[in-house]
Each structure stands twice: as structure tokens, then as C-alpha cells.
């Protein structure tokens with residue numbers, strides 16, 4: 001595929017056929033994804049390929065608490081889980097809100113689930129002492145994650161980045177024997193999508209780009 005076509009059509013695949021994804025194909029995707037940039041070229045990524053049903057079910061189970069919170073905040077008209085605006089949703093409401101009905105199938109029905117971790121002992125986190133949530137360490141792993149998405153698309157497959165189960169990172173670390181200094185960064189599903197979407201909707205450039213200053217002229 002032509003690069004801009006891949007970039008414009010790498011959608012979040014939500015439903016997959018039963019077609020298995022071979023280890024050879026996964027290897028090829030990862031063998032290309034590994035050329036992603038990372039701070040200091042530290043390449044702190046680590047990938048766990050999950051195909052066993054019991055493990056996929058565990059991931060789906062760990063996703064439930066955060067998925068309920070996400071759904072409850074969304075129903076309240078909030079931007080779920082943001083770190084700026086305090087939530088008005090109480091614990092009882094969260095407990096009474098069901099998670100998305102498709103939550104379990106997200107993981108269980110996907111031919112492959114990739115757990116992508118990053119080694120925090122090699123990543124420079126320049127913003128760790130700022131009084132806001134850290135984002136810079138993510139910059140050393142998400143280019144790699146996105147390369148996997150692009151590679152999957154290029155192979156006629158589809159992928160989806162998920163993060164909801166990471167709220168239960170300690171449980172993921174225990175189940176998958178991940179050392180404590182590895183942060184779980186993404187839980188990706190990969191497979192042959194039932195349908196390849198070709199038209200994604202996104203904000204236009206003029207909505208997010210200004211010249212010279214944040215409040216400058218729109219590009």
C-alpha cells in the first residue's frame with residue numbers, strides 16, 4: 001500500500017474473522033515495527049504474544065473496573081479518565097454502570113492479543129517532576145505501537161490499540177510474569193478485520209495547527 005493510504009485508513013479494527021495470524025506474519029510486522037524511534041534509541045519495548053483463550057479472558061476480566069468507570073463518566077457527559085477535570089461520578093454509580101457489552105469479545109474473539117510493555121529503567125521521562133500526568137515516557141513506546149498498527153494494515157490485517165485493562169496493571173504483571181519496572185503501554189488486538197474501513201473521520205488540520213503561537217493564525 002502507498003504510505004499515505006496506510007496512514008489514512010489504519011482504523012481500529014473491532015471485529016475479526018476466525019482466520020489465524022501466523023507467528024511468521026507477526027514476526028514480519030514486528031521486524032518492521034522495530035525501526036520506530038525511541039528516546040536515546042533505547043528501544044525499551046517488550047512484546048508478549050497472547051493466543052491462549054484463558055489469558056485473553058483474564059485481560060477482559062481485568063478491563064471490567066476501568067470500563068465501568070469509563071462508561072459511567074461518559075454517560076455523565078465527561079471526558080472519561082482525564083486528569084484535569086475532577087469527575088462528578090460517584091463510586092456507587094460506577095458500580096451500577098455496566099461496561100460496554102462488547103468488552104469481552106474485544107479480547108476473546110481477537111486471533112492475537114499483543115501486550116506491549118516499556119522498560120521504565122531505560123526510558124528518560126523528562127516530565128516526571130512536573131505537576132501533571134507524565135506523557136513523555138509514552139513517546140518512547142507509542143511510535144513502536146503505531147508502527148505495529150501500520151504494519152498490520154499493510155499486511156491486509158487490522159489492529160486496535162486498547163489501554164483500559166492497564167488500570168489493573170499489577171494484575172497483568174502478575175499473570176503474565178512482567179517485571180515491575182516494565183509499564184504495560186498497550187494491549188493490542190490483531191487479526192483479519194471482517195470489514196476494511198476506508199474512510200476515517202478526523203479533525204481537519206486547521207482545527208489543531210496554528211502559526212508561531214498557540215493562539216496564532218490557523219495553518
Ligand SMILES: Cc1cc2nc3c(=O)[nH]c(=O)nc-3n(C[C@H](O)[C@H](O)[C@H](O)COP(=O)(O)O)c2cc1C
Nearest residue numbers: 010011012013106160161162163164165197200201
Ligand atoms: C492511546 C489509545 C488508547 C486506546 N484505548 C482503547 C481502549 O481501551 N479500548 C478501545 O476499544 N479502543 C481504544 N483505543 C482506540 C480508539 O478508541 C480509536 O482509535 C478511535 O476510536 C478511532 O477509531 P478509528 O481509528 O476506527 O476511527 C485507543 C486508542 C489509542 C490511540
